[in-house]
Amino acid sequence: MELRNLSDTFLFFKAWLFNPLSIGALMPSGRALANLITSEISTDTGLIIELGPGTGVFTHALIERGIDQKNIALIENDAAFVTKLQHRFGHAHTFCIEASRLHEVEFFDGAHAGAVVSGLPMLSMSPRKMIAILDGAFAKMRPEGSFYQFTYGPRCPIPRTLLDRLGLKAMRVGRILVNVPPATVYRIVRRKPRPAASGERISVR
Numbered sequence: 084m085e086l087r088n089l090s091d092t093f094l095f096f097k098a099w100l101f102n103p104l105s106i107g108a109l110m111p112s113g114r115a116l117a118n119l120i121t122s123e124i125s126t127d128t129g130l131i132i133e134l135g136p137g138t139g140v141f142t143h144a145l146i147e148r149g150i151d152q153k154n155i156a157l158i159e160n161d162a163a164f165v166t167k168l169q170h171r172f173g174h175a176h177t178f179c180i181e182a183s184r185l186h187e188v189e190f191f192d193g194a195h196a197g198a199v200v201s202g203l204p205m206l207s208m209s210p211r212k213m214i215a216i217l218d219g220a221f222a223k224m225r226p227e228g229s230f231y232q233f234t235y236g237p238r239c240p241i242p243r244t245l246l247d248r249l250g251l252k253a254m255r256v257g258r259i260l261v262n263v264p265p266a267t268v269y270r271i272v273r274r275k276p277r278p279a280a281s282g283e284r285i286s287v288r
Contacts, residue, residue: 116262117144120200120231123256123270124148129197132156132190132223134182134216137164139171141200146172156190158182183212185219195225201232205240213241217249221273230271231256239269250274 121144124131131150136142136157145155152174159165165179178188182203190196199220205213220230230251234240239253246253256268 113259113262114140114144115259116233116266116268117141119257119259120233120268121145121148123229123231124150124198124200126150127197129225130154130156130191130194132158132185132196132199132220133202134158134199134220135160135202135204136168137161137202139168141202142168142172142175145200154191156196158185158188183215183219185216185223190223195228196223197225197228199224199228199230201230203232205232206234206236210242210245213245214249217241217245217251217271221249221251226273228272231268232271233266233268235264235266239271241269241271246271 117140120141124145126149128150131145131154133142133145133155136159139157142155142157146152152172153176155172156176156178157168157172158178158180159168160179160181162179165177168175168177176190180188182201201216201220203216208216217230221228224230232240239246239255241251241253250273251271252274253269253271256270258267259265
């Protein structure tokens, strides 16, 4: 194992020991997962917000896809990770805040992002916190923007009832078996308004 990878693994494990519910894994995500969760992102996507970047595995994958660091906002609550991210990605915009407080921060001088990439452990969160994160994320994105989330569980970590409440839908992007543990990536987007049936009245209030 490379010295850098060993250092990242140790930092990740140490953070997990202090706050396992916030970190959600014993080690950083693998390269295959990073490639999958960023597979639909390109320079045409525009600005990117990353939630819970940790040591920057997904961030590095974004840069490899041609995304300029200055077009990436990194939202990380762990101070040790923030220091590492600022050192590695000095031109990215790094914020040391909870992802549930996205609405409090102005990104990219008010311009809207094209995608949000999330490394957050959604399965360990309360519905209220998930709602705050998704509300904040979609408020910062263009209408056609996509929210990418991975999970180690068997289904989308955002419950269907919660997606329905927020007017969102989730689609499976793919699954990585070589990751430790195996992981699945979902794309979450806004639902298009249902067209009115012929003769149906639309109530405007």
